[in-house]
Amino acid sequence: xxxxxxxxxxxxxxxxxxxxxxxxxxxxxxxxxxxxxxxxxxxxxxxxxxxxxxxxxxxxxxxxxxxxxxxxxxxxxxxxxxxxxxxxxxxxxxxxxxxxxxxxxxxxxxxxxxxxxxxxxxxxxxxxxxxxxxxxxxxxxxxxxxxxxxxxxxxxxxxxxxxxxxxxxxxxxxxxxxxxxxxxxxxxxxxxxxxxxxxxxxxxxxxxxxxxxxxxxxxxxxxxxxxxxxxxxxxxxxxxxxxxxxxxxxxxxxxxxxxxxxxxxxxxxxxxxxxxxxxxxxxxxxxxxxxxxxxxxxxxxxxxxxxxxxxxxxxxxxxxxxxxxxxxxxxxxxxxxxxxxxxxxxxxxxxxxxxxxxxxxxxxxxxxxxxxxxxxxxxxxxxxxxxxxxxxxxxxxxxxxxxxxxxxxxxxxxxxxxxxxxxxxxxxxxxxxxxxxxxxx
Amino acid sequence: xxxxxxxxxxxxxxxxxxxxxxxxxxxxxxxxxxxxxxxxxxxxxxxxxxxxxxxxxxxxxxxxxxxxxxxxxxxxxxxxxxxxxxxxxxxxxxxxxxxxxxxxxxxxxxxxxxxxxxxxxxxxxxxxxxxxxxxxxxxxxxxxxxxxxxxxxxxxxxxxxxxxxxxxxxxxxxxxxxxxxxxxxxxxxxxxxxxxxxxxxxxxxxxxxxxxxxxxxxxxxxxxxxxxxxxxxxxxxxxxxxxxxxxxxxxxxxxxxxxxxxxxxxxxxxxxxxxxxxxxxxxxxxxxxxxxxxxxxxxxxxxxxxxxxxxxxxxxxxxxxxxxxxxxxxxxxxxxxxxxxxxxxxxxxxxxxxxxxxxxxxxxxxxxxxxxxxxxxxxxxxxxxxxxxxxxxxxxxxxxxxxxxxxxxxxxxxxxxxxxxxxxxxxxxxxxxxxxxxxxxxxxxxxxxxxxxxxxxxxxxxxxxxxxxxxxxxxxxxxxxxxxxxxxxxxxxxx
Numbered sequence: 001x002x003x004x005x006x007x008x009x010x011x012x013x014x015x016x017x018x019x020x021x022x023x024x025x026x027x028x029x030x031x032x033x034x035x036x037x038x039x040x041x042x043x044x045x046x047x048x049x050x051x052x053x054x055x056x057x058x059x060x061x062x063x064x065x066x067x068x069x070x071x072x073x074x075x076x077x078x079x080x081x082x083x084x085x086x087x088x089x090x091x092x093x094x095x096x097x098x099x100x101x102x103x104x105x106x107x108x109x110x111x112x113x114x115x116x117x118x119x120x121x122x123x124x125x126x127x128x129x130x131x132x133x134x135x136x137x138x139x140x141x142x143x144x145x146x147x148x149x150x151x152x153x154x155x156x157x158x159x160x161x162x163x164x165x166x167x168x169x170x171x172x173x174x175x176x177x178x179x180x181x182x183x184x185x186x187x188x189x190x191x192x193x194x195x196x197x198x199x200x201x202x203x204x205x206x207x208x209x210x211x212x213x214x215x216x217x218x219x220x221x222x223x224x225x226x227x228x229x230x231x232x233x234x235x236x237x238x239x240x241x242x243x244x245x246x247x248x249x250x251x252x253x254x255x256x257x258x259x260x261x262x263x264x265x266x267x268x269x270x271x272x273x274x275x276x277x278x279x280x281x282x283x284x285x286x287x288x289x290x291x292x293x294x295x296x297x298x299x300x301x302x303x304x305x306x307x308x309x310x311x312x313x314x315x316x317x318x319x320x321x322x323x324x325x326x327x328x329x330x331x332x333x334x335x336x337x338x339x340x341x342x343x344x345x346x347x348x349x350x351x352x353x354x355x356x357x358x359x360x361x362x363x364x365x366x367x368x369x370x371x372x373x374x375x376x377x378x379x380x381x382x383x384x385x386x387x388x389x390x391x392x393x394x395x396x397x398x399x400x401x402x403x404x405x406x407x408x409x410x411x412x413x414x415x416x417x418x419x420x421x422x423x424x425x426x427x428x429x430x431x432x433x434x435x436x437x438x439x440x441x
Numbered sequence: 442x443x444x445x446x447x448x449x450x451x452x453x454x455x456x457x458x459x460x461x462x463x464x465x466x467x468x469x470x471x472x473x474x475x476x477x478x479x480x481x482x483x484x485x486x487x488x489x490x491x492x493x494x495x496x497x498x499x500x501x502x503x504x505x506x507x508x509x510x511x512x513x514x515x516x517x518x519x520x521x522x523x524x525x526x527x528x529x530x531x532x533x534x535x536x537x538x539x540x541x542x543x544x545x546x547x548x549x550x551x552x553x554x555x556x557x558x559x560x561x562x563x564x565x566x567x568x569x570x571x572x573x574x575x576x577x578x579x580x581x582x583x584x585x586x587x588x589x590x591x592x593x594x595x596x597x598x599x600x601x602x603x604x605x606x607x608x609x610x611x612x613x614x615x616x617x618x619x620x621x622x623x624x625x626x627x628x629x630x631x632x633x634x635x636x637x638x639x640x641x642x643x644x645x646x647x648x649x650x651x652x653x654x655x656x657x658x659x660x661x662x663x664x665x666x667x668x669x670x671x672x673x674x675x676x677x678x679x680x681x682x683x684x685x686x687x688x689x690x691x692x693x694x695x696x697x698x699x700x701x702x703x704x705x706x707x708x709x710x711x712x713x714x715x716x717x718x719x720x721x722x723x724x725x726x727x728x729x730x731x732x733x734x735x736x737x738x739x740x741x742x743x744x745x746x747x748x749x750x751x752x753x754x755x756x757x758x759x760x761x762x763x764x765x766x767x768x769x770x771x772x773x774x775x776x777x778x779x780x781x782x783x784x785x786x787x788x789x790x791x792x793x794x795x796x797x798x799x800x801x802x803x804x805x806x807x808x809x810x811x812x813x814x815x816x817x818x819x820x821x822x823x824x825x826x827x828x829x830x831x832x833x834x835x836x837x838x839x840x841x842x843x844x845x846x847x848x849x850x851x852x853x854x855x856x857x858x859x860x861x862x863x864x865x866x867x868x869x870x871x872x873x874x875x876x877x878x879x880x881x882x883x884x885x886x887x888x889x890x891x892x893x894x895x896x897x898x899x900x901x902x903x904x905x906x907x908x909x910x911x912x913x914x915x916x917x918x919x920x921x922x923x924x925x926x927x928x929x930x931x932x933x934x935x936x
Contacts, residue, residue, distance in 0.1 A: 011524075011528060021535065025532060028528070028532070032930075155486075158485075158489060159484075159485040159486055159489070160485075162453075162454050162457070162458055162485040162488050162489060163457055163458050163459055163485045164457045164459065165454065165455055165456045165457030165459075165460065166454055166455060167455045167456060210451065210454075210455060211447075211451065214450070214451060214454050214492050215492065215496040217454075217489060217492070218489045218490070218491075218492030218493035218495075218496055219493050219496060219497070221486070221489035221490065221492075221493060222489075222490070222493040222497075225490075351505045352505060355503055355504070355505065358500075358501070358503070359501040359502065359503075362497060362500055362501040363501060366493070366497040366501075378510050378511065378513075380508060380509065380510055380511050381511065381600045381601070382508065382509075386506060386508045388508060388510055392507065393505030393506075393507075394505055394506040394507060394508045395505065395506065396506060405570045405597070405601060406567060406569075406570045408597065408600065409566045409567065409569040409570055409593065409597050410566045410567050412513060412514035412566060412593055412596065412597075413510075413511045413512060413513035413514050413596065414513050414514070424500055439567050
């Protein structure tokens with residue numbers, strides 16, 4: 001049987017699942033309303049269920065798998081999870097849901113999900129036919145050809161910039177970059193296209209832009225050079241280069257890698273929208289191994305991002321890393337039990353330790369522009385702001401991201417744990433842990 | 442180590458290698474092994490390779506900075522509000538409620554702050570930035586924001602941008618410097634505070650400055666002496682009446698009017714009584730025929746506003762300023778006097794003057810009697826002014842009774858009833874809302890007032906009423922019920 005003694009999530013964690021602010025506001029209202037019946041939690045895997053009176057004659061059925069987590073509700077809402085599921089989670093978080101035996105409609109859902117997962121695993125395991133293999137090879141060859149042409153063009157463009165001088169680029173706007181990026185998208189090198197697009201705002205980023213732009217152009221030159229000749233590279237580095245160019249690694253291949261089991265702590269999450277595509281970065285840190293990991297997911301407009309990793313929780317799970325010289329991106333291969341609250345993640349690093357880790361990672365992947373750190377110290381406002389560790393060593397925060405006054409208010413000048421992304425321009429705060437609660441940046 | 446290489450590379454990259462070929466002048470350290478030998482001219486690719494080596498080396502070799510630690514905030518002594526209350530405030534401050542408009546959520550946040558401040562509860566640190574921004578745009582909430590922000594608020598404001606400076610220190614008492622160098626408003630405030638502490642010192646300060654002050658400033662400073670007013674002030678105020686500037690005389694007269702036992706009150710009472718006498722139980726009034734020197738000296742204005750006759754103007758002022766207790770010369774109680782017949786010629790001016798007197802002298806007993814007559818005349822401005830000086834309970838009962846007769850007039854009087862409304866007003870409002878057959882003009886207005894006027898403890902009764910109505914009528918009450926429920930929850934969460 002499950003362990004219904006598992007402490008429920010906090011309201012803050014539930015809020016982290018909400019697709020938008022209005023859903024959560026609606027859920028809060030709904031959670032306090034009458035009209036709930038047959039609520040309970042328990043079963044294997046640990047689940048949460050209930051009936052909620054809606055506008056129709058039959059109440060909505062809400063099922064939540066707390067391990068994955070996954071949601072189902074019979075309401076017609078397109079939001080995911082819907083306000084009913086969120087409201088049920090809120091009721092659970094405030095101790096209003098008792099441990100029960102799951103009703104039939106709950107076990108049916110659980111069973112059907114398990115069956116689907118099994119079928120998918122079988123399909124993935126099935127060997128491909130010879131014809132399929134040949135077709136796949138042809139596609140791969142064609143793609144490689146196209147990417148190679150794109151890389152050659154990029155190298156020429158980079159040389160041209162330096163040949164003619166970059167001094168005028170601050171007058172040129174985004175257009176020169178957009179054109180090159182579009183060409184690289186056509187050449188099926190989306191990673192390079194993204195890297196070129198990230199250059200576009202640099203010339204308008206204020207004093208010192210020339211220095212920053214030359215640095216980025218040079219790294220792109222390094223990448224394009226490596227990508228033009230990957231056979232010359234060690235296997236790990238070649239994998240890093242491929243992923244930076246934008247070549248997808250099949251999920252099966254990642255899952256087949258060596259799993260790393262740990263209590264993975266979700267220390268920060270961040271959503272970004274680039275070119276209509278929303279991406280969610282979930283930063284993990286293993287409590288026992290101290291290893292960082294990034295679970296990245298994407299959603300097209302109208303699609304919902306997965307919400308299975310919740311800030312401020314930890315999860316006993318196996319992760320498999322994408323191949324590379326400084327492995328960071330990973331997939332959750334297997335879970336062992338439901339997530340548990342994690343108000344004080346660790347082990348926290350000193351500034352020196354974090355910089356050592358960043359240096360080692362850069363040695364593997366010189367194109368890194370973000371790396372997660374978990375620092376213990378004092379947040380010091382200023383220009384720029386700093387995080388000062390107990391040894392007195394400090395790291396600046398990226399001034400372009402604005403001043404995190406709310407985090408400063410929570411910290412109150414006392415020592416806190418800061419989850420942040422390291423970047424060349426400084427730290428980007430993700431969350432502050434003051435020992436009892438987590439506050440999202 | 443890499444600074445000189447970098448600047449060589451940078452200057453070529455800026456103008457272009459076509460114009461300036463980069464030559465590595467010197468290098469050492471980790472990048473050395475990856476670069477072309479010293480003295481070689483670099484092509485564009487060579488420049489980019491060298492720049493990449495320097496860039497990666499710099500990033501990987503980042504060293505920790507050193508900087509000043511901030512002083513930590515001191516611990517709070519007051520308790521924090523409950524978790525539910527914190528979530529509530531967070532939602533109100535973000536305006537994240539689709540059902541209510543921005544202004545309403547802001548008002549509700551104001552209510553949260555007032556209650557929490559009253560109960561000595563704190564808002565959690567994560568909300569302080571939102572509260573500082575609220576206070577920066579709306580100075581009326583600053584006192585309560587300061588109260589619920591605790592020591593952390595002042596600490597944060599001290600570190601933060603200048604627009605938060607108002608929260609750094611609790612509002613100081615006015616400083617002596619304000620008197621010497623401050624703006625007129627600061628000087629008035631300083632004098633008022635000094636008078637409240639030490640009336641004699643304030644008086645001396647004012648008399649010393651008197652000759653240099655301009656008329657408008659002096660009038661405002663005299664008015665500030667209302668604080669700590671006592672018999673010792675009569676001599677200098679009497680002297681001020683001899684000033685040739687009307688503003689000064691009027692300011693002095695206002696204070697003498699509220700100084701018990703002043704000679705001014707006595708003079709005004711004598712003037713009023715001289716104009717009125719009783720003949721066969723009827724009050725017969727005669728307006729003065731001239732505004733003599735002594736009237737002018739006592740602050741009576743000579744020139745009437747347009748379309749008002751001189752005598753009416755003088756007479757009305759005399760009645761307005763004459764202490765209301767002078768009328769005991771004719772009758773023991775206000776009701777007694779007002780039950781008399783008033784003569785046709787000047788009687789209406791006498792009545793209007795008495796209304797003004799009740800309002801100006803804030804006499805609740807007179808107002809309570811006069812308002813009943815006012816209801817007949819339906820002069821809303823005057824009714825509201827009278828209502829505002831009535832004792833709260835008397836007004837509540839008056840409005841409750843009026844709600845059963847004329848909803849719109851009662852509604853307009855609700856403006857001046859302090860909130861939460863005293864019984865029996867809420868009961869009368871619910872009764873009025875329940876009577877769907879008799880819906881009158883002013884009903885909507887009534888609902889809007891009731892959202893804020895009701896004590897939230899009435900939420901269950903209001904909901905019961907809502908549930909008992911037919912569906913179309915329920916719709917009309919949704920907003921009222923919602924607001925009352927939210928306010929009810931706010932009160933509960935903060936208890």
